[in-house]
Amino acid sequence: MIKKSFFGMTKPRIEYEALETVLPKPENISISKKIILFINSSEKQNTPQRDILLKKGDHVKTGQKLLLSEKSNEYAISSVTGTVTSIAPFTGNYGQYFTAITIELANKEEIDKNFSDISGNPTIDIANDFLLHAPGKPSFELLSNPAKPINTIVVNAMDTDILVTTSQHVLKTDINDIKNGLDILKNITKINDVVIVSPRHLMHDASGLDATIKIADLSYPSAFPKMIMKNLLNNQVPAGKTCEDLGVCFISAEAVASIGKAFHSSRIPLAKTLTLVKKDGSTTTVSALIGTPVSDILNALSISVKKKDRIIIGGPLTGYAVYSENYPVQSDTDAIIVQDSEDISHVSDYPCINCGECVRICPSKIPVNMLVRLLEAGLYDEAANSYDLYSCIDCGLCAYVCVARIPIFQYIKLAKFELDLMESEQKNSAEEQNA
């Protein structure tokens, strides 16, 4: 944990981890008993679905596409061969709902042939049908959305959070796959304007790729899509808009590598590279199948987790904590951090003391001191209209430096979530009235 230095005149500079040149091989994690896969579901399910296609006791093969219902396109790709032992609803953060499917491992592995039969001729539809949940989580749904045409693809070889080195690792080790993936991506999307964002020390590795290289500096949060848009592409995203609205789609380097691997080997890649940060702060890169429970990874590296410790999926500033060791690795799980209970800093219920630390560190120049007052009072509309709520890029720096230890970032996320809810409710009621 980076503490405030004795000299506090200037704002702290938090740097991304730069990966050294000699790379240790990622440690392969073997699955002990079962995996858990998440399938997105649009809303909260109180009653089990009737028209469910999958049921307990079903046998699934490695690489098989698991569809939950005829009505929705949401799917998961099984990363093992085995038997479905449970299907249960699972609630994630901020209105995300999943169906969690537990698959118990079988002794013998069988490979599903559906993808390899059609992978000879890559199209965006095949990619959408099979690779949406490949490691790195390629954003095909954004690339194939006719409402928001994409002109530029930005391959981000930087990890957005500090301590995480997954993308850098993939760029160094899987450069050929990225190269293939980039060619296929250009081919299937018909988009030729590709930009690769890389840290300076990996410029040499990225230079072999057929794309414009932009160098991002190592100070957090320069690898955030909106900061890249502003600093490197000179295309500032207006508050409340997304990068896709401006025709720019971000895709991680690992996702591009997955595309390359998939069509090159005719097999859906299933192993996710991720950075594991131990309690003492040391990091290891591991490779685990999607769906591997975190506990398997911790056991393999003999990390013990006690009561009151914290397991974080993602980086220390923007990740999320999970309540169970059995939480699975997902296609966008770039890092797992284990934090000792003694290292946990707790928030307080103090009000803002107006010291101004957050205002000075905010990369979006938001008056956070005023914003947090409104958010505490639940005045979300005013916060959005007058105090730049939607300029926030969700970097979490304000809460990191807050002297009063206000959970500012949580307030901001909650406000955005509540405003989204209100908006969709208004839309729904308007539609009902029209009908």
Add this chain to the structure above:
Amino acid sequence: MHSNKKLTVSHSPFWHNGSKISNRSYNVMFATIPALLFGLIQYGIPAFGVVALSISSAMIWELIMNSITRRPITIGDGNAGVIGLLFAMLLPATAPWWLVITGTFIAVVLGKQIYGGIGSNPFNPSIVALAILMVSWKDFFDFDEALLNYDLNFIMVYPLAQLKHFGLSAIQAYNPGDLLMGKQTGGIGSTFGLGLIIGGIYLIIRGIIRWEIPISFLAGVFITSLIFNMTNSTLYAGPVFHLITGYTLIGAFFLATEDSSSPVGFIPMLIYGAGAGILTVLIRNIGVYVDGVIFAVLLMNLANPLLDKIRPKAIGKV
């Protein structure tokens, strides 16, 4: 999915830089030590009594308000202690006990707690208390009268009062070096200019206060008094005299910089500091009061919410 082990779950960020309110308060207290010790040595036991009573009564008022309003006990954050300490540093060493207790009541209860506690006070609590007491019982704040029984081997008359009542010729006897080294009468902790500057620089380096406010405050005092001095050098004292007498230095480094009543933006901080500096000299030179720092800072506190409206455009805003 569930496991028996109970893990800690909370929202990101999972790191914190370790700063906290109590740490800030204790640093402010630490920074006052040079000026405060000097005052205690100079004025002896009575000064010690005033400081001890002021700090302890401020904390007791806070405790009482905590229990009346049924909120968590907040004296541990040190803010009440800082209010009491700074208030005592402004008082003459001979301030009677009831004056001190009334003062800390005004500071902590009326100046801070009724607005909702730390962070919500529109004015610097210590200054509110001093301003009300100065208006109510002005004899106790006439330093010549208050310190009548002291003889400390330097000119025992309050420099700003001399200037006000007897004009420029009356302050010829003061030597700037002596004034800076604390050889002047005044509040317990506000006369030792060098000590206040050292404490202020410490706070700036540690990042507890921002350099913009004290520097622009001092620049405001300097430039305004220079202009006065240049227009009529037989009537108005020079800038150096204004900088090192009265409450100027304690005001610049410790009073104007109070978190909740001062702005946070770069330009607002400069305007705030400079405005307080300019008003200080205007009150001293044209107004009826001997020293202008207290009222100048109070007036700029009032302007603080407006000043913080001056802010850079957030990214993505057109």
